[in-house]
Amino acid sequence: MGNYFSIIIGLIYLIGVFIIPKWRKKKINQNWKFFELLWFSLCFIIYVIFLEIQLHTYYFLIPSSFLLFFLFCYFKEKRRLINGLFFNLFLVVGMTYLGVLLVRTMNPLLIILAGITGVVLLLLLLIGLYALLAFLYWNAIVVMRKEGHSLANLLTLLLAIGLTVFLIFNYYSARILPQWASLLFGILPFIMFYFSIVFYNFLTISIIYQFNQPKYEQDFIIVLGSGLIDGKTVPPLLGKRIEKAIQFYQAQSNATLNPPKILMSGGKGDDEHIAESIAMKQYAIEKGIPEEAILVETNSKNTLENMRFSKEIMEQDFGGTGFQAIFTTNNFHLFRAGLFAKMANLKADGIGARTAFYFLPNAFLREFIAIVMMHKRRHIIVCGLIALMMILFALAEFFLVTHR
Known part of the structure; x- marks a missing residue:
């Protein structure tokens, strides 16, 4: 029965893939790619739920509850940064759930998806940071050629230089500095990690917010x-x-x-x-x-x-x-x-x-900095707590070493 259901879901999905563009062509606001994404998500969710029902378990309710919570918060008030965090929590829980389901079912479709995800994650782990640096330097050159050398157009270049200096310093400091000093300088990477999470949440909700579909009833x-x-x-x-x-x-x-x-x-x-x-x-x-x-x-x-x-x-x-x-x-x-x-x-x-795509990295960095400044007190407190924690660790390590 499982094979038959997979075939049926596959056929329904393919029918939708062909029908949606034709249906949207009749609409003033076509935006058929958005509806294709929704259609794929719906078919995949139905397929996953069916897989688990065959096992007589209902763990799918866990990621579903995270998704429903995000949707409730988003449609209640779309203009909230924390909605990006809620969506990313759903993604983490959802990916964990799919991993567990893969182990339990060894479903071919889930194996393929896991393989693709694994390759992407491996590439990100091996060359992700270096690819990011190369992209930032390339983008900086393009922006300066087309838009000029103002500070607002140099953000990707400044970020690339900062990351390069950090990587070089981090490489040598771990070999030269004592452990307690390394812990002290560890304040910077922890703060960078914190702002990376904040930026990722900001970027997530910024992308989701692009999919607004206002009704044709505006004044x-x-x-x-x-x-x-x-x-x-x-x-x-x-x-x-x-x-x-x-x-x-x-x-x-x-x-x-x-x-x-x-x-x-x-x-x-x-x-x-x-x-x-x-x-x-x-x-x-x-x-x-x-x-x-x-x-x-x-x-x-x-x-x-x-x-x-x-x-x-x-x-x-x-x-x-x-x-x-x-x-x-x-x-x-x-x-x-x-x-x-x-x-x-x-x-x-x-x-x-x-x-234009080349303009977006600088523009999003500028928007992110502006939003961070809108909530600077919160970020100063978090950075202060990170610094305090690392200073305490460094002091503890220093006294342990000196009293051995």
Whole structure:
């Protein structure tokens, strides 16, 4: 019966693989890859549950409870960093569960998946750090050639240099320094490990947040501003944000005949001739959006003010607080913008415009640093505890050595 069920699940999955792209082509927002991923996940979960039911056990309820807990927390409030931790806990528990199930069933599909996972993990263990360093140096060269040598564009280079220095120092310090001094200098790798986990959780929830599927029932689309070229021209990154809003505007117009208003949000910087929102409005008009469908917010200086001042304008235009709104920005900025919307008590999720791949590593590092600074007190406390623990270990080792 197990073989028959495997064949049936396989056939159902293949049918879905062919049907989903055709089904999504009829939709305004196609996004068929997202639904393919959901379909694969659903079929795999059903298959795994069937395998265990054959064994008359129900351990699948353990990872399922972690998944349900994550989904509950995520859909209750998507704009929370801790959701990344909850999802990664589900992944750890889920992988552990699949490993146990593999040992108990020796299922061919699980063996193949375990083999692929094992090869990937082995490669990461052997060359992962060196591959990361090579990628960071390559990316730094590409970014500097295309974007210039500003500090914001040097983050991958600085990270690569820092990791290189750390590896060299760590290699020689273990051979030269006494044990107690090595423990003292162990503060740095432990702090690096802590921030690696924080970054991984941030990256996880940032990626998950990209899959927002807002309904075509919005009253407003906020477009977050950024700097202008020569103080008056919309740059490509900002243009992508506006075009993403226009795409949703047109999609909702076609789907419901009830288009939202586009709210351009951005004030005038010290080096700009006009407010960002004015330049953004002109850009949208040139793309075919009627002027009466565009609102402007001209006073904000940062993303938090974007959200606060836009909220005031929407409440005034709508005549209350019962409106539906989303915001558009570049995909790397999406989650942090959502945090600012939450801080402004604005119930709005975002949709992200695509960004060139070479630009993403620097951009995500910049976003991560900004988010760390938003919670700097928490991170200072954790780093302080790590340092205190390692200092105590080093002192204990020092006194043990001197009193032998």
